[in-house]
Amino acid sequence: MTVANAPVLIDGGVGTSESRRRPVERVRRGRGLVKYLGLTPFAFYVLLFLAVPTLLALGTGFLDGDGSLTLDNITALFDPVILGAFASSFWVSALTAIVGAVVGALVCYALLGTRPDGAVRSFVDSASSVLAQFGGVMLAFAFIATIGIQGLVTVILRDRFGTDIYADGVWLYQVPGLLLPYLYFQVPLMIITFMPALQGLKPQWAEAAATLGGTRLIFWTRIAGPVLAPSFLGCLLLLFANAFSSYATAAALISQGAQIVPLQIRAALISETVLGRANVAGALALGMIVVMVVVMTSYSALQSRTARWQR
Amino acid sequence: MSTDAVRIGAEPGKVARTVILGAVGLVFAVPILAMIEFTFRAGLGGGYTLDHWAALVDPEQNTKYRQLFTAIGNSLVLAVVTVAIVLVILLPTMILVQLQFPRLRRPLEFICIVPITVPAIVLVVGLAPVYGVVVRIFGSSAWTLAFAYGITVLPYAYRSIQANLSAVDVITLSEAARSLGANWLNVLWLVLLPNLRRGILAASLISVAVVLGEYTIASLLNRANLQTALVQVSKSDPYVAVIFALLALGLVLVLLLLISRIGSTRPGRKRT
Known part of the structure; x- marks a missing residue:
């Protein structure tokens, strides 16, 4: 008894609070379980509608029509037609990402001169979000109306300037026809994602450079350039991923054939009756995911490098 | 704004700014103007007419577009159910994680960003069998597609709510409310939600925008929504399709624009 009481005598406060905490702790542990219960709806939902579909999509690539394991679908990925689709997807995504990133960055640069809460900025921001996220089918319509066979620009160029943009055949409904519509959502996406990085350039850096006798050229090449480089490359990758995974515009524009990977997935899904094609969609999905994971991992690595300067 | 000689820093000159914004703005306006011009065309022969717009309010013609109106109805229902999923499932989880599980913040963020890496066109491959089960349980009504859309909007909704959640010290607020005797329901309803209303509203609006624009999942699961109906209608009546796309x-x-209004309400803004 005395030994047990000794610590209490030395610092009684702790002892009493210790004994008082016990019921509280029990309550807390009880609430702890309820606490974890609170996480279950979200966990359950994400499991059912994100994890399961993703695993199913990737898994069916390894199954044949009877449900037994096979690598046939994966080897089907190396079919020249499918390799061609991957190649088309790559160059369309890469080209629109590079052009989109450069033009978008220029717009961001120009926007730096406008008031952050001004009307120009808020209109460009909102219009960019609309085009970047809402585009899809609407963009196909817009470009058919603009550079379709009877499109506004096509007709004006033909009647007023005598140039026929389709002299070598109609390319709008082919892979090259995707370039302009894709740029129409790539540039806005660049504006949304790159603007925060550009705004993170601190005026103090420019002042410090100017105090030390640096010109604007030196400021851009030695300070702003290196600071912005990881962010610019990250945005470039995001744009690539965005174009690579985009489906709606291409689907609405190209109704015949499957020249890019998302359209190959459509073809594989719709032609489920054709023997042996059903699970190719899974293999294609797997191929896409591999590309997306590589690109997005590099993106987040570059983003965290950018974050260093944005504190 | 000072003259060019002493200008320092990143800001562009007035000329550069005007040239860039003007040129890009012009190029981006052309397709939209072409769409508007297209809706007034009389036909391949040339000439302009108001008929296509008039047809929208003509009850006789309306029966022709019944399919389109049904699809718009579907999209609106989907938007409402998707927002409900965001508010009932995502929002409480984010608040709970912020308050009680700081260690789960990174994993939650990761999960919410995953739908960017797993694009809709990939997700739909695996959603087809999942929807086989969903249809057996809930039937095949249009609203069931919202389960998939809840995932699609996850990155956008997460970002909007998290921006608000990080800006407000919810831990201190809820502890203050608790120490004044409020129960958890009161803390949530009277303290946390009013402080988060900006993020919640932004998340809801962006979810509505994303749902109204969704085409991939609906078309490949053979569901009718606004976008799939637009593609359908465009094959028989491209004018009406373009009009609805513009609307x-x-x-x-x-x-x-509403979102950006909500987002930019800062102190000191009232002065202007």
Whole structure:
């Protein structure tokens, strides 16, 4: 008894609070379980509608029509037609990402001169979000109306300037026809994602450079350039991923054939009756995911490098 | 604004700014103007007419577009159910994680960003069998597609709510409310939600915008929504399809302008 009481005598406060905490702790542990219960709806939902579909999509690539394991679908990925689709997807995504990133960055640069809460900025921001996220089918319509066979620009160029943009055949409904519509959502996406990085350039850096006798050229090449480089490359990758995974515009524009990977997935899904094609969609999905994971991992690595300067 | 000689820093000159914004703005305006011009065309022969717009309010013609109106109804229902999923499932989880599980913040963020890496066109491959089960349980009504859309909007909704959640010290607020004797329901309803209303509203609006623009999942699961119906209608009556595309575009632009209004309400802004 005395030994047990000794610590209490030395610092009684702790002892009493210790004994008082016990019921509280029990309550807390009880609430702890309820606490974890609170996480279950979200966990359950994400499991059912994100994890399961993703695993199913990737898994069916390894199954044949009877449900037994096979690598046939994966080897089907190396079919020249499918390799061609991957190649088309790559160059369309890469080209629109590079052009989109450069033009978008220029717009961001120009926007730096406008008031952050001004009307120009808020209109460009909102219009960019609309085009970047809402585009899809609407963009196909817009470009058919603009550079379709009877499109506004096509007709004006033909009647007023005598140039026929389709002299070598109609390319709008082919892979090259995707370039302009894709740029129409790539540039806005660049504006949304790159603007925060550009705004993170601190005026103090420019002042410090100017105090030390640096010109604007030196400021851009030695300070702003290196600071912005990881962010610019990250945005470039995001744009690539965005174009690579985009489906709606291409689907609405190209109704015949499957020249890019998302359209190959459509073809594989719709032609489920054709023997042996059903699970190719899974293999294609797997191929896409591999590309997306590589690109997005590099993106987040570059983003965290950018974050260093944005504190 | 000082003269060019002493200008320092990143800001562009007035000329550069005007040239860049003007040129890009012009190029981006052309397709939209072409769409508007297209809706007034009389036909391949040339000439302009108001018929296509008039047909929208003509009850006799309306029966022709019944399919389109049904699809718009579907999209609106989907938007409402998707927002409900965001508010009932995502929002409480984010608040709970912020308050009680700081260690789960990174994993939650990761999960919410995953739908960017797993694009809709990939997700739909695995959603087809999942929807086989969903249809057996809930039937095949249009609203069930919202389960998939809840995932699609996850990155956008997460970002909007998290921006608000990080800006407000919810831990201190809820502890203050608790120490004054409020129960958890009161803390949530009277303290946390009013402080988060900006993020919640932004998340809801962006979810509505994303749902109204969704095409991939609906078309490949053979569901009718606004976008799939637009593609259908465009094959028989391209004018009406373009008119509705323009209207939807305008509506979503207004939604997003609202978001930026909500987002930019800063102190000191009232002065202007």
